[in-house]
Amino acid sequence: MARISVQEAAFDLAAELAGFGEGRADVGxxxxxxxxxxxxxGDLAALxxxxxxxxxxxxxxxxxxxxxxxxxxADCRVIHRYGRLVVGAPIMMVATAAxxxxxxxxxxxxxxxxxxxxxxxxxxxIRADGSTWVAAKDSDEDALKRW
Amino acid sequence: xxEVLYFAWVRERIGLAKEHVxxxxxxVADLVAELAAREDRYAAAxxxxxxxxxxxxxxxxxxxxxxxxxxxxxxxxxxxGG
Numbered sequence: 001m002a003r004i005s006v007q008e009a010a011f012d013l014a015a016e017l018a019g020f021g022e023g024r025a026d027v028g029x030x031x032x033x034x035x036x037x038x039x040x041x042g043d044l045a046a047l048x049x050x051x052x053x054x055x056x057x058x059x060x061x062x063x064x065x066x067x068x069x070x071x072x073x074a075d076c077r078v079i080h081r082y083g084r085l086v087v088g089a090p091i092m093m094v095a096t097a098a099x100x101x102x103x104x105x106x107x108x109x110x111x112x113x114x115x116x117x118x119x120x121x122x123x124x125x126i127r128a129d130g131s132t133w134v135a136a137k138d139s140d141e142d143a144l145k146r147w
Numbered sequence: 148x149x150e151v152l153y154f155a156w157v158r159e160r161i162g163l164a165k166e167h168v169x170x171x172x173x174x175v176a177d178l179v180a181e182l183a184a185r186e187d188r189y190a191a192a193x194x195x196x197x198x199x200x201x202x203x204x205x206x207x208x209x210x211x212x213x214x215x216x217x218x219x220x221x222x223x224x225x226x227x228g229g
Contacts, residue, residue: 035229050155052221055205080228092229112229118207120221121228122155133156136225 002064002076006056008083013093016077021097027074029101031108034093037085045126049082049091052120056080063114067096070110071103078111082121113143149214151182153192154223157199160192175201175210178220192222200225 005011013034021030037047064076075097085091094111098104115121123134152165172178176196183193193199201208202221214220 052152052154052202052205052223054219055202055221058205059207116229117226119228120154120202120223120226122224123227124155133224134227136227141225 002061002068002073002078004057004060004064005079006051006053006060007079007081010081011079011090011093013090016079016093017095020077020095021075024074026099027097028099029104030095030097031101031104032093032095033108033112035091035112037087037089037091039087041127043127043129044087045128046087047085047091048124048126048131049085050122050124051080051082055120059119060115063111063118067107067110071096071098071107073098073103073107076107076111078115080115080119080121084126110147113140113147116140117144149178149217150219151178152219152221154221156224157192157222161188170214172214174214175203175208175212175220178214179210179222198224 017032021027060078064078068076073096077095080092094108096104096107117140125132125134148167148169151168153161153163158164170178170181172181179193179196183190196210200223201210203212203217204219
């Protein structure tokens with residue numbers, strides 16, 4: 001059963017991963033991904049992430065259920081933050097535990113692709129001279145087709 | 148009556164996060180037409196529905212979907228999570 005957290009607070013990646021997938025005979029692979037706030041233009045002050053509280057956790061649970069069934073995951077953990085996040089801060093993490101690494105990697109990539117364009121989050125870039133909503137990319141939508 | 152929610156630039160353009168709407172619209176597209184006819188700010192937000200997404204009772208849906216029995220409609224731009 002996946003554990004999903006949608007939260008404003010920072011998370012401790014090491015603490016989240018301590019013991020994840022360990023101590024059982026059917027897990028040979030753990031994959032983790034974490035996404036941080038990047039500044040491509042050199043002038044980003046922060047990201048402001050808005051979400052749809054009544055829908056977010058449900059949407060992510062549905063994605064995690066699919067991933068667990070398809071890649072026979074032994075465990076799955078997703079954390080996604082919202083609110084104001086400064087450059088370099090962690091935004092989200094995904095961890096998957098499976099029998100083999102191909103399954104753990106595929107499940108993590110599937111979850112990342114779906115979180116990007118099917119979880120109800122919207123990013124706004126905050127700069128000294130104004131702020132702009134991040135536009136969804138066609139390539140993000142295309143990424144879903146491989147699944 | 149339905150609860151209508153707006154997120155991201157749709158919320159900013161309309162100037163509201165949510166409102167109760169009295170409607171007998173049969174589909175999402177009918178509701179959009181009613182809202183867009185209200186005021187310029189609504190017309191601007193709904194000018195291009197191909198740039199929008201809709202969720203019905205917290206599930207992603209389509210603009211031609213029926214509204215019968217739906218309690219909450221949310222309009223927003225394509226999502227940018229991850």
